[in-house]
Amino acid sequence: MNAGEWQAIELAREVLRLPERASLAEIKRNYRRLSKQYHPDAAESGSAGSGEQMYRITAAYELLMRYCTEYRFPLKREEAEDAGLDPYDPEDWWQARFGPNPLWGNRKPKRR
Template structure:
């Protein structure tokens, strides 16, 4: 299971898992989460229940990260906004921005 740390990489990964655009309202986020959870629920996956369990864990992780981010910051998932909205010291923000914008992280 992935860590629930609020970092630019995790927020971005979570927004991709939930398939959010560059901006989403809280209602959009909740609806997307519910739709994905319903479609990947282990009771509906008779052929690969273990894969469905892992996917629902991943979706739940992503939802928790996004809700935590949105409760404290903005509803924008553009790379620049994610890096600029998280409250960190200037040096860390610059390091994150360089790594994040240059694509030195994996989804």
């Protein structure tokens, strides 16, 4: 993911008023809450900019949902083992998703 995509995700997070770490349930909950507040047909919104704000909220929600659905990892143990990973080893899990540790490279630190 490049810097522009990360900036778009950060902006979407701010539009939906999410913390730095959020679950899918929190993303959906904030989207629904803000949609009720800013929807042009809602009785309390009535302001002229509510349509534009609703557009930003929907675009932010769609971007975050697209990001969350594209993040995939093996769900079956056999698939993980075929890829050379031990699904129960936290270091293998980390390296499969975020790459090797810049200090250690591909080798794992020795445990004592």
